[in-house]
Amino acid sequence: MRRFVAHNARNLITRRRNNLTTCVLQHCTFPLRFLTTTSPGYLSGHVASAGSASASPITLDTINPKVLKCEYAVPRRNFYPCSDVVCSQRLQQELKENPGSHPFDELLYCNIGNPHSLGQQPITFFREVLALCDHPAMLDRAETRGYFSADAVKRAFQILDQFPGRATGAYSHTQGIKGLRDTIASGIEARDGYPADPNDIFLTDGASPAVHIIMQLLIRSEKDGILCPIPQYPLYSGSITLHGGSLVPYYLDEDTGWGLEISELKNQLEIAKSKGITVRALVVINPGNPTGQVLAESNQQEIVEFCKNEGLVLLADESMEYGEEDISLVSLQSVSKGYYGECGKRGGYMEVTGFSPEIREQIYKVASMDTCSNISGQILASLVMNPPKVDDESYESYSAEKDAILSSLARRARMLEDVFNSLEGVTCNRAEGAMYLFPRIELPKKATEAAKAVNTAPDAFYARCLLNATGIVVVPGCGFGQVPGQWHFRCTILPQEDKIPTIVSRLTEFHKAFMDEFRD
Amino acid sequence: MRRFVAHNARNLITRRRNNLTTCVLQHCTFPLRFLTTTSPGYLSGHVASAGSASASPITLDTINPKVLKCEYAVPRRNFYPCSDVVCSQRLQQELKENPGSHPFDELLYCNIGNPHSLGQQPITFFREVLALCDHPAMLDRAETRGYFSADAVKRAFQILDQFPGRATGAYSHTQGIKGLRDTIASGIEARDGYPADPNDIFLTDGASPAVHIIMQLLIRSEKDGILCPIPQYPLYSGSITLHGGSLVPYYLDEDTGWGLEISELKNQLEIAKSKGITVRALVVINPGNPTGQVLAESNQQEIVEFCKNEGLVLLADESMEYGEEDISLVSLQSVSKGYYGECGKRGGYMEVTGFSPEIREQIYKVASMDTCSNISGQILASLVMNPPKVDDESYESYSAEKDAILSSLARRARMLEDVFNSLEGVTCNRAEGAMYLFPRIELPKKATEAAKAVNTAPDAFYARCLLNATGIVVVPGCGFGQVPGQWHFRCTILPQEDKIPTIVSRLTEFHKAFMDEFRD
Structure with a gap:
């Protein structure tokens, strides 16, 4: 299968290189040249031109099959930020070298939670x-x-x-500089109203290393399962696959604003058990990614109870209130999240509570393999947990910067929610506390057939057509998982506010044309 | 076994807490209080006090056994920087709170390659x-x-x-900002005289993530082996164990200045094959860690030939000259190394050549799991590969800073080499290009028996006694692997130059007393 993909990718490259600009898709009126820029072929082309033809003994048949398998657990478009960094460079170059060559004059990135790349200024x-x-x-x-x-x-x-x-x-202590952890613990305490122990905090290079450490710890074989939300940001599915475990999905309920139902957790747990899978942990992403919802407090309580009763580690991608004796909890934070959006600094931490000292030692041991996280990220993690206070000289400018970001994000979210809900066949929950919207699209049968004809998921087909026609970049729902037969895409609210009207009008125009083209 | 260790550790803590300051070791005249500060019990105590007693379902019996196994592959004293960060904080606190409570007034850290922690100033x-x-x-x-x-x-x-x-x-491109990779590629080219392709470079948070990516890629099961030098820095052994592979050791030849003999590689490869192990890669650390030697060019050529003939990936912890068509090569660099010693910035890169495009994609895929490395580290990696040039305003001060560091390191290395070679039963190769010395000690039988009586390797026993008597912190050879029956310790040359005479005199005095105590 993988070989077919690679072979296919190569063909696509060849076609791209032959500068095939006319459309070969039966039902698509957009030039293929742009369609293929978001296809797997694009990056393969990049890699192929970079790599040397070698007689390497390392082949797809002889590498770790878990690495290969990851391809299916985590869609390529997420591994390859093709629809953003790489592709954008190419498309932007084309727009620069040959203005007017595309039906748009700039790319509008709604695909990645990377605020500074879209003009947001640091605090x-x-x-x-x-x-x-x-x-x-x-x-x-x-x-x-x-x-x-x-x-x-x-x-x-x-x-x-x-x-x-x-x-x-x-190098610092493996868990990070003690004084910075003291500051972070105080910040957690001030925020949540319960004490935090700096010795429970491990500073990490963003949240990803923390996820890997916990997966490394918990997963022994494919018989160990991790309950993960669907839809879900693919870091978790990727890490579970790489460490050889099984993702046990639980579906968020779109009809109740992406609600997390305990009955669904119990149901999926039973299904996993019946397959001989031992579920070790529950992943909760709050606010949801890509779904953007915030968990109600009562819901959080239920989740904690569920984990306690079922003996699961709770892996909370954001802090939740709890009693630390109650449950084994790993709470993750990253400086990439939040209004400041400092993604490139790779700061973050995990707070680890409710494990025995022996297990804590093992966590420490795995963490110490990478010595320590980067110091700038450590410092920044302490700063975001202890920003200027009301009597500080910076307080006024800090508050103004923060409020400007947050209120603008709220306006952008509202404008985009409104336009999605105005489109034929599209419904969209509110972005409660995240930078993402995850609208659902009912696609006409002709559109799903057109997608099938080019071996593409219907939402990926829609997203490509959108890109080709408008320059708007979104991530199709198939990149996150969704109820079979349903289609979505993730759209961030991050483009600068003055671009939102353009996005709204281009999107509206495109969607109407698309539906007119494919309406059954 | 692990439980016993944990149980034992707890006992040690209890004893430490009871402030047992008198010596219970038959043959040791140093207070146990300090002896136990480098024992596993110390950190367990720290963890135990930090962790909450929980009813967590996660136990040593139910975690990933590869994580547990790591403990044996990588000695605890390296995972737990007990002999440096944690211990030093405690010991330093004791020295501060109760001056005169120890036979020394300050700790002298010769245990970790962390120059800035010992007063070296950044460039x-x-x-x-x-x-x-x-x-x-x-x-x-x-x-x-x-x-x-x-x-x-x-x-x-x-x-x-x-x-x-x-x-x-x-966030940047997963491989790092393209312009910075261009700079690094030019720097490699200028240094080595052969072209480097920025598309082959992956910027990473130090070298460790790159090692993990390659192990993740190559290791399918314990039947996959990685040839590693012994003695060796435990990052490699730890990563191999965590990823479920087998470390295939090859011994460096101390008698020829820690030479790497191709006959030894061939021999160990055959032994591994006879055990059904498929060797996938050869790790070369140059300059050696902990051994400090630099590989001769002719030796490097032989190694490349060996890898080519045997179909092995060459994982070179430092760049080596080669033709990129020849061989699948992963070359690692980190800003922690080199005269600038910027360990905390976690900058680094791997240059990946001689792999097929398909495999390159897989490497990219695993790398992209963590999105990208930290930007400050990326920038610093570009700076060290392109420092000020002769016409730049900074050139003079830059050169002066660099030369001062390098010439001081050379003087320190010489002083320490000389003192080691002057001690009874100690021989020491020269530090050719690294910050490490790895002296060998012939220990009297009585000393090895005393070590055995406290369940400690003889060189660990020596290192503990040294710490207790003098405040000098070194890492025993058992932390790196060595020819069975031989004993060493690793001593960095990093303490500031004005401290070296103190180290020399304390070490000399201690060693004489130790030998007098234990001489057969």
Whole structure:
């Protein structure tokens, strides 16, 4: 199967290289050239041109089959950020070199939760402190200090004091600098109203390493299962597959705003058991990704009870309130999330509670394989958990920056929700606390047949046609999992606000044309 | 077995808590209180106090046995940086709270390759550029720009231009920012005299993630083997064990300055084959860690030939010259190495050549699970590969900083080599290009018996006694593997130069006393 895909990809490249610009799709009026830019072939072309033809003994038949299998657990378009970074570079180059060659003059990225790439500016206070910690010589001279806010200077001094010899260039303790973990624990406590222990916190390079550590710990074989929401961001499915376990799906209920029903959890748990699978953990993503919903407190309580009763580790992608004796809990946070959106800094932490000391040692052991996480990310994680306070010099500008981001996001979300709900055959839940919308589309039979004719899922077909016609980049629902026979796409609310009207009008126009083309 | 260890550890803690300061070791005159600070019990105590006693369903019997097994592949003292970070905090606290409570007034860290933690200062130019990229507002104002060197300003502008919208807070391409990879490829080319392709470069958070990616790719089961040097830094053994493979050891020849003999590789390959193990790759660490030797060019040629003939991937922990068609090669670099020693930044890259496009895709897929590496580390990796040039404003200060570090390291290495070779029963090869020395000690029978009586390897016993008596922290050879029956310890040359005479005299005095105590 994989060989077929690779072979097929190569054919697509060849066709792309032959500059085949006319449409070969029976039912599609958009040029294939752009269609293929989001197809697997595109990146294969990139790789093929980069790689050397070798007599390497390493072949697809001789590598770890779990790596190969990942391809199916996690759709290529998510592994290959083809619809964003790579593709955008190519398409943007084409737009630059040959303006007018496309039916749009710029790409509109609604595909990835990467706010700064779309023009969102960093929070000034955070970056001031990071810069001062990178180059502390600036702190030691009054004239350079004067260019920073007083609280940024004070904070940088405080942070540097937590590094022996101010050495931000040294490896830290595997769990991260103790003083920074103290700050984070205080921040958690202030936010959630229950105590947090800095010794429970492991600072990590974003959330992904924490997920891998826990999967590494829990999964012994494909007979170990992890309950994961569907739809779901593919980090979890990918990590479970790589570590050789089984993803046990539970479906979020779109009709109740992507609700998490305990009955569904119980049902799926029983099904897994009947297949001989031992479920080890429950993954909860809150707010949902790609679904954007926020779990009600009562729902969170039920989930904790369920995990306790069933003896499951709760892997919470965001903090939840709980009593730490109750349950084995791994709570994940990343500086990529939140209004500040500092994705490139790769800061984050996991808070690990309710495990025995012996198991904690094992978690520590796996974490220590990578020595420690990057120090800038560690510092930033402490800053987002302890931003300027009301009496600080930065407070006003910090609050203004934060509020501007949040209120603009809310307006953007509303505009996009409204347009989705106005389109024929499209329904869309509200983005309650996330940067994502996950509208559902009822596609006409002719459209699903056209998709089938090009070996593509119907929502992927829709997304490609959308890209080709409008330059709007979204991720099809098949990249996240969904109830069989239903189709969605994920659209972030992140493009800058002045672009939203363009997105709304292009999307509306495209959708009407698409439906007119394919209506049964 | 593990339970016994845990039980034992708990007993040790109890004893430590009872403040048992007198010596219970038959042959040891040093207080047990300090002996146990480097024992497994210490950290268990730390964990036990941090963790909550829980009814967690996760037990040592139900976790992934590969995680448990790692404990044996990689000695605890390396997983637990007990002899450095954790222990030092405690010991330093004791020294502070109760001066005179130990036979030394400060700890002397010779245990970890973490130069900045021992007072080495960062290279100014690198930190200037990092600070400017973190907070580009400083670039836009003439008065703040004026506080940086002209070439740091210019470089920061160049780097920011490689980020769409200057967004250093955004996720990058999975392989890293293309412009930074261009710089690194040019740097490799300038250094090695053969072309490098930026598409072959994957920027990573230090070297560890790259090692894990390749192990993930190659290891299918315990029947897949990886040839690794012994002695060896435990990252490789740990990663192989976690991914379920077999470490196939090859012994470096101490008598020829830790030479790598092809006959030994062939011999071990045959032994592995006879056990039904398919060897997939050869790991070469150059300069050696912990052994410090540099491979001769002719030796490197032989290694490449060997890999080519035997169909092995060459995993080179440092670049080697080769023709990229020849062989499947993964070359690793990290900003933790080199004179600049920026361990905390977690920058690094792997250069991947000689794989088919299909396999390259799989490598990309695994790498993309973690989205991208941290941007500060990416920038720093580009800086170390393209430092100031002779006409740049920073060149003079940069060269002075670099030369001061390197010449001081050379003097420190010489002083420590000399003292080791002057001690009874100790021989030590030269540190050719690394920050490590790995002296061999012939221990008297009485000492090995005393070690056995406390369930400790003889070199670990020696290292503990050394710590207790002098505050000098080293890592025993059993942490790296060695020829059975031989004993070593790893000693870095990193303590600041003014501390070396103290180390020399304390070490000399201790060693004489130790030998007097245990001489047969």
